[in-house]
Amino acid sequence: MNLKISVLMGYIHIESTYKHLTILEKIKMTKKQKMYDQINQHGQRLNDLFNTDLDNVSLCKKLFRLENKTHRLAEQYCNGDIDCEIWERETDKVLSKVSQILSTSEENIYINGDPRGYALKFSSSFTNSNLDFMYRDMGGYGIIAPDFREV
Secondary structure (H helix, E strand, C coil), rough: CCCEEEECCEEEEEEECCCCHHHHHHHHHHHHHHHHHHHHHHHHHHHHHCCCCCCHHHHHHHHHHHHHHHHHHHHHCCCCCCCCCHHHHHHHHHHHHHHHHHCCCCCEEEEEECCCCEEECCCHHHHHHCHHHCCCCCCCCCCCCCCCCCC
């Protein structure tokens, strides 16, 4: 068996004369599967906590879309592209949608206006009483819709 090993863009590439096997594809598939597993696990934790009628992945997708929308609003507000009235009006809509999806009080949800972090978070008191169900940031706030893509 003739074996050729090289490194391509940080991944190991193995090629043999009998069979072409690319570890690169297996590594990508494994990372992708890991991401889907994390999404499913997060959705299950949220469903265990809030008993939504959505499946785990659909729940996470809805919340992640709202996270991205709110994050864009925070960037626009910080850059001066939108004023305070628009920021308040739009974030109130998002807050209402998230509380409706999770069937929880708006008091349990916090919108972070700093675009350097996640925009949708659980309040610190709510997070502290439900630590087992939370992905948390450095400040201890629960993250509602974490990004599981690798950077």
